[in-house]
Amino acid sequence: MCDLKHASEHAFGYLVDAPEIRALVTETKRAAAEIGDTAARLEALKPAFAALLASDGWLPPKYASPDDTSGMGSGIGQYALYRAEDRSLTLFSLVIPAGAETPVHDHLAWGLIGIYRGRQHETVYRRLDDGRDEARAVLEVSRSQVMDTGQFYSLIPPLDDIHYVKTVSDEPSVSIHLLANDTACVWRHRFEPATGAVQAFRSGYSNAPCPEPLTAR
Numbered sequence: 150m151c152d153l154k155h156a157s158e159h160a161f162g163y164l165v166d167a168p169e170i171r172a173l174v175t176e177t178k179r180a181a182a183e184i185g186d187t188a189a190r191l192e193a194l195k196p197a198f199a200a201l202l203a204s205d206g207w208l209p210p211k212y213a214s215p216d217d218t219s220g221m222g223s224g225i226g227q228y229a230l231y232r233a234e235d236r237s238l239t240l241f242s243l244v245i246p247a248g249a250e251t252p253v254h255d256h257l258a259w260g261l262i263g264i265y266r267g268r269q270h271e272t273v274y275r276r277l278d279d280g281r282d283e284a285r286a287v288l289e290v291s292r293s294q295v296m297d298t299g300q301f302y303s304l305i306p307p308l309d310d311i312h313y314v315k316t317v318s319d320e321p322s323v324s325i326h327l328l329a330n331d332t333a334c335v336w337r338h339r340f341e342p343a344t345g346a347v348q349a350f351r352s353g354y355s356n357a358p359c360p361e362p363l364t365a366r
């Protein structure tokens with residue numbers, strides 16, 4: 150198991166080295182090289198992703214626990230499990246304490262997101278403005294759904310890329326994200342739908358540094 154010091158010294162590659170993780174990453178790299186169409190690529194990856202969600206024993210308990218120092222707030226832990234050196238792919242766990250919720254945010258990368266433990270309620274927004282104003286967005290809820298352990302969905306931005314999730318199980322929820330960027334270290338956006346405010350933000354990982362310091366833009 151990687152402790153925090155070990156992880157920070159090895160910020161890329163397999164931060165958690167388990168056969169189940171290697172199998173999914175290997176399959177994802179193969180699909181990324183061979184399948185140009187994003188929807189087809191994600192479809193091809195679904196069996197490997199479902200297999201990881203169905204497997205036990207590969208996620209260290211620390212990476213399934215909340216993080217009080219979270220960059221997401223509310224004790225939300227975001228733990229890198231694999232990071233490609235070229236920052237084109239990340240596998241990470243997101244741990245949301247019972248009753249807590251993320252800010253409304255985007256991801257800016259294709260990928261697969263699924264529930265490993267617990268249950269989440271997801272609210273997805275549609276952006277109604279043209280996106281040219283970096284400080285404001287007009288959002289409306291396009292759908293909401295409860296996601297149970299083992300369920301997952303594919304993400305192809307900009308469609309359905311803005312959402313927030315809340316843990317609705319008695320225990321923290323753990324979701325697994327396979328996304329085609331260095332998600333916690335790239336500049337993304339957090340939204341306040343009631344006021345229309347948009348802020349650039351980087352969440353940072355709980356267990357690995359970003360190449361660039363997490364300072365305000």
Ligand SMILES: [Fe+2]
Nearest residue numbers: 254255256312
């Ligand atoms: Fe998200």
